[in-house]
Amino acid sequence: MKKFLLIISFMLLMVFGIVSCGKNEENNKPIDATKNEEQQIDDNNENVEQDNQEEHEEEESKVEEKEVEYINISPEEVRIPILMYHSISDDDPNNNLLVPPNMFEEQMAWLEANEFTAMSLDEALEAMETGKVPKRPVVITFDDGYSDNYTSAFPSLKNHGLKATFFVITDGVDNGYYMSSDMLKEMQAAGMSIENHTANHLELDKLSREDAYDAIKRGQDFLRNNIGSDGNYLCYPVGKYNDETIEIQKELGIKAATTTQGGISSIGDGLYQLKRVRIYPMSIESFSSIFSEYIY
Incomplete structure (x- = not known):
């Protein structure tokens, strides 16, 4: 009986260890992926903001040419x-x-x-x-x-x-x-x-x-x-x-x-x-x- 209980306990420990490792592995993968994805989004947003700022500065750098009505x-x-x-x-x-x-x-x-x-x-x-x-x-x-x-x-x-x-x-x-x-x-x-x-x-x-x-x-x-x-x-x-x-x-x-x-x-x-x-x-x-x- 004792031997049976020991075997059961050992098996439970093995199952628990496998599940825990799986969970850790599952948790770690999305975190790394999320960080990379967030970094990429931040970089893209920063590039877009920089492009928009440069376009805005270029637009402001010159006096806008308007259509002129002439007479002779x-x-x-x-x-x-x-x-x-x-x-x-x-x-x-x-x-x-x-x-x-x-x-x-x-x-x-x-x-x-x-x-x-x-x-x-x-x-x-x-x-x-x-x-x-x-x-x-x-x-x-x-x-x-x-x-x-x-x-x-x-x-x-x-x-x-x-x-x-x-x-x-x-x-x-x-x-x-x-x-x-x-x-x-x-x-x-x-x-x-x-x-x-x-x-x-x-x-x-x-x-x-x-x-x-x-x-x-x-x-x-x-x-x-x-x-x-x-x-x-x-x-x-x-x-x-x-x-x-x-x-x-x-x-x-x-x-x-x-x-x-x-x-x-x-x-x-x-x-x-x-x-x-x-x-x-x-x-x-x-x-x-x-x-x-x-x-x-």
């Missing part, structure tokens, strides 16, 4: 508002060269809502020479190259599908107060134009011909060598120039220049004497009145 008129009838901004900041309410970021955003939203076409200077000159011009044209320009042009103006422009031209003082680039080379290259890659406000921002009509030539040429060379811009346009520091300044520009292959003289620009002004509309802190009603001839 005689070249001398083409009138294009060239807006003149400086700093986009609310640091000093007493400085009328500073336009607060929320006001600038409101103005850009208004231009988009009213279907204005923001043009480069190349496009504006072509329109003035051919008479083929967008129904509601505008050129947006910034003088000096303040860093807030990148942090405040650039995001708003992209958000509303608008392009702009930034005239920079090239000796100030990369010094911290003005925009850096990397900022300028990023904006240019996104469809903005980077142009010449001379190397040193000295009043050109008060300089010798040699110094005026140097100020313009060094600015042009910096843009070409460091930013990749053609440097085909000039903005006169403090709006000052003379006949000699214009001759220097022609020698350097500069196509046109903007002044600080107020008014809507046309080819009758002369390509080196383009008028602009100075933008200072103002209500949206005052801003919209600039474009009254285009709203009908």
Whole structure:
């Protein structure tokens, strides 16, 4: 009897051991498989998220091209508002060269809502020479190259599908107060134009011909060598120039220049004497009145 019980006990132990091993083996296999499967899913999700992020960044990197409605008129009838901004900041309410970021955003939203076409200077000159011009044209320009042009103006422009031209003082680039080379290259890659406000921002009509030539040429060379811009346009520091300044520009292959003289620009002004509309802190009603001839 004892022998029989011992045999039974031994058999039960054997059965229990086999079952336990089976369970452990069964449990271990799915855990490893699950871990591998979860890791694969995580990797796939991470790749998808990375792809989506790259696509999103690529979409945001360039100003969206919109369908433009053109009209055809005689070249001398083409009138294009060239807006003149400086700093986009609310640091000093007493400085009328500073336009607060929320006001600038409101103005850009208004231009988009009213279907204005923001043009480069190349496009504006072509329109003035051919008479083929967008129904509601505008050129947006910034003088000096303040860093807030990148942090405040650039995001708003992209958000509303608008392009702009930034005239920079090239000796100030990369010094911290003005925009850096990397900022300028990023904006240019996104469809903005980077142009010449001379190397040193000295009043050109008060300089010798040699110094005026140097100020313009060094600015042009910096843009070409460091930013990749053609440097085909000039903005006169403090709006000052003379006949000699214009001759220097022609020698350097500069196509046109903007002044600080107020008014809507046309080819009758002369390509080196383009008028602009100075933008200072103002209500949206005052801003919209600039474009009254285009709203009908």
